[in-house]
Amino acid sequence: MGDQVEMKKGCSRNWAVMLVAAVVMAYASARLVERVVLADDDDGAGQSKIDGDFAKALTLAKENYAGQIDTEKVVKSSVQGMLHTLDPHSSYLDKKEWQTFQNEQRSRYSGIGSTIAQRSGKVYIMSPFDGTPAYKAGIRYGDQIIEINGESTEGWNSQQVSNKLLGPEGTAVTVKVARVGASAPLEFRLTRAFVPLPSITNVFMIGNGVGYINLQRGFNTTTADEMSEALKSLHDQGMTALILDLRSNRGGLVDQAWKVANDFLYRGQKVVSMRGRPSVFPSRDLAANNTRPDESPLVVLINRGTASAAEIVAGALQDHDRARLVGENSFGKGLVQSVYTLKDGSGLTLTAGKYYTPSGRLIQRDYSNRSFYDYYLQRGDKEQLQLHHPEEKRTDAGRAVYGGDGIQPDVEVKVPSHEVELERVWIEPVFAFTRELVGGSIPGFPEFKIDHPADHNHQLGSSEFQISDKVVAAFKEFLKQHKELKANVDRVDKDLDFIRLWMRYEVATAAYGQEPAFEARLEGDVQMQKALAEIPKAKSMVEDIRRSWAAARSGGSRRD
Numbered sequence: 001m002g003d004q005v006e007m008k009k010g011c012s013r014n015w016a017v018m019l020v021a022a023v024v025m026a027y028a029s030a031r032l033v034e035r036v037v038l039a040d041d042d043d044g045a046g047q048s049k050i051d052g053d054f055a056k057a058l059t060l061a062k063e064n065y066a067g068q069i070d071t072e073k074v075v076k077s078s079v080q081g082m083l084h085t086l087d088p089h090s091s092y093l094d095k096k097e098w099q100t101f102q103n104e105q106r107s108r109y110s111g112i113g114s115t116i117a118q119r120s121g122k123v124y125i126m127s128p129f130d131g132t133p134a135y136k137a138g139i140r141y142g143d144q145i146i147e148i149n150g151e152s153t154e155g156w157n158s159q160q161v162s163n164k165l166l167g168p169e170g171t172a173v174t175v176k177v178a179r180v181g182a183s184a185p186l187e188f189r190l191t192r193a194f195v196p197l198p199s200i201t202n203v204f205m206i207g208n209g210v211g212y213i214n215l216q217r218g219f220n221t222t223t224a225d226e227m228s229e230a231l232k233s234l235h236d237q238g239m240t241a242l243i244l245d246l247r248s249n250r251g252g253l254v255d256q257a258w259k260v261a262n263d264f265l266y267r268g269q270k271v272v273s274m275r276g277r278p279s280v281f282p283s284r285d286l287a288a289n290n291t292r293p294d295e296s297p298l299v300v301l302i303n304r305g306t307a308s309a310a311e312i313v314a315g316a317l318q319d320h321d322r323a324r325l326v327g328e329n330s331f332g333k334g335l336v337q338s339v340y341t342l343k344d345g346s347g348l349t350l351t352a353g354k355y356y357t358p359s360g361r362l363i364q365r366d367y368s369n370r371s372f373y374d375y376y377l378q379r380g381d382k383e384q385l386q387l388h389h390p391e392e393k394r395t396d397a398g399r400a401v402y403g404g405d406g407i408q409p410d411v412e413v414k415v416p417s418h419e420v421e422l423e424r425v426w427i428e429p430v431f432a433f434t435r436e437l438v439g440g441s442i443p444g445f446p447e448f449k450i451d452h453p454a455d456h457n458h459q460l461g462s463s464e465f466q467i468s469d470k471v472v473a474a475f476k477e478f479l480k481q482h483k484e485l486k487a488n489v490d491r492v493d494k495d496l497d498f499i500r501l502w503m504r505y506e507v508a509t510a511a512y513g514q515e516p517a518f519e520a521r522l523e524g525d526v527q528m529q530k531a532l533a534e535i536p537k538a539k540s541m542v543e544d545i546r547r548s549w550a551a552a553r554s555g556g557s558r559r560d
Helices: 045-064 071-084 095-105 133-137 158-165 223-236 254-262 309-319 372-376 381-387 417-438 469-481 496-512 514-522 526-533 535-553
Strands: 003-009 022-025 032-036 091-093 108-111 114-119 122-128 144-148 172-178 186-191 193-196 200-207 210-215 241-245 270-276 284-287 298-302 324-327 335-341 347-356 392-394 400-402
Touching: 045 071, 071 091, 091 095, 095 108, 095 347, 114 158, 114 417, 122 133, 122 144, 122 514, 133 186, 144 158, 158 172, 200 223, 200 514, 210 223, 223 254, 241 526, 241 535, 254 270, 254 309, 270 309, 298 309, 298 526, 298 535, 309 324, 324 526, 324 535, 417 469, 417 496, 469 496, 496 514, 526 535
Parallel strands: 003 335, 210 241, 241 298, 298 324
Antiparallel strands: 022 032, 091 347, 108 193, 114 122, 144 172, 172 186, 200 210, 270 284, 270 347, 335 347, 392 400
C-alpha cells in the first residue's frame, strides 16, 4: 500500500485539500444517503454543487442505463477515480479492503491459516501455517478445496476461495477437500482465528558465516522487533556477514523502516527526510540514535517490487555506504500517505508529503501525463526519465547516486527473462506430479511420501529431497499419461535444472511448509549468488566506516 505515517479515526475538517462527499440514491425512496464525509474548508456551496451533480448523474444512469446499477461499485469508483487524479498512491478502500489493510499493518489476519494456489483451474492448499486452525485440523499440502460451507468451488478462482475462507475470529467454516490416496473427500469444520503474518519470513545461515533475512511482507507494527530477534539469532549462530532481502517488499510504516535502518547506522546519521504542507504534515528528519549498531558486512537485495518504506531503508544504507545493493531498480515511490478511517468503516490513504533519502534524493518516479495503469506497470519510465533528468547526489564516500527512478543498485543483476517463461510452462505440471509423489501414488518412491503435518521448525538440509534421474524419468512418464496438462515431454531435459529446483521446493513445502522450503529456491537465484559474491566489498565498506567513526570519536573529522 505504501508508506504510512499515522492512523486517524474519522476525518479532519481542517484538511486543506478539497475532497468531495460521495452521495448515493436510495433505491426505494430516491432520497440521498450520505456515504462518505470528507469536508471542504469553504462555506459548503461548492460541495453542495458537487453533491447535486453526482446525484443527478446517478439518477440519470439509474433511469436510463440498459442494465442494473451497482450503487456500491459506482460510489467506490467515483471516490477512487477522484483520488487517482491527485496521484497514484492516494486511494479509497471499501470496508472489507480496509479491514484487510489494517490487519496487514498489525501483522495478522483472521481465517483458517493457510496459503492456497490455483493450479489448472482448481484451488489447492499449499501450506498451512504452524499452529493455525488448518494445521491443527490436519489439512495438508495438495488438498484440493472442493466445497466451502456446502457450496461447490467448481470454477472458482483462488480469490473467490480466499474470500470464503477469511472471516471474523471465532466464526466457523466447513471445508471439504479431495486428498491423494483418500477414497472419499475429507471434511473439516474449522473455527477461524487470528493468524500471525510476520514481516520476516526466513532467517537462516547460508554457510561460511553468512546470514540471510528475508523481509518480504512489508513494514508492519512488529517488523523492528522481528528484525532484532533475527539478528540476535544469526549472531548466536556465528554470523559474520548478512544478506538482507527486500525484494518485493512493498513498504508500510515509516517508523518501522526507521527502526530497521537504525539497526545498522551510527547515531546521528540521517535515515530519511519528510516534507509536506506545514499546516497538515510538518517537515521532519529522522536520524539514527544507535550507539552500538550492527557492524556486520551487509548486502541488500532489491527489485522492481521493492517500494516505499523498503526504499527508505535501502536508500539510507546506500547513501551512507553501509551496504552493497544488488538486483534491479526499485519501484520508485517517494510519497508518504496518512491513513484515515471513515465513519462508514471504509478508509482512505492520502498523500501528505514526500520523503528524501539522506543525500537528498527524491526517488519518486514521474507519474504525470500517463495513466494510472501505465505507472503501476512501469510502462514509459525511460521516456519520462529522458524528459526529467534526475539530479545527481553523492553518498558519504562521494559515489554518484540519482533520484527519479527508484533506488538504483550498486550492482545490477536482472532476473533472466526465460525464468518467467519457465514458470509459466512448468509450475502446473510439476505441482500435479509432486502432489501425487508426496501422496504416495507414484510407485517406487516411498522416501518421498509425506503423511504427517509439516514440520515448520525444520531447516532444509542440502541433501534432502534431491531430485534424481529416476524421479525425472517418473515425471516424464507421468506427463505422457496426463495429456490434459499439455506439457511437452521432449522439453524436460532442456529445462531440467529449473524442473529439479522447483520440484524439490514443492516436496519441501509439503514436508516443512513454504517458508523453510524457500531455501531450495535460492539455489538457482542469480541475484542471490551475486549478493554472496559482493560480501568482500561489503566487508571493505564497513571497515572504512569503522575507521571513519573511530577517527570522529578521537577528535578527527567525520563525513556526514
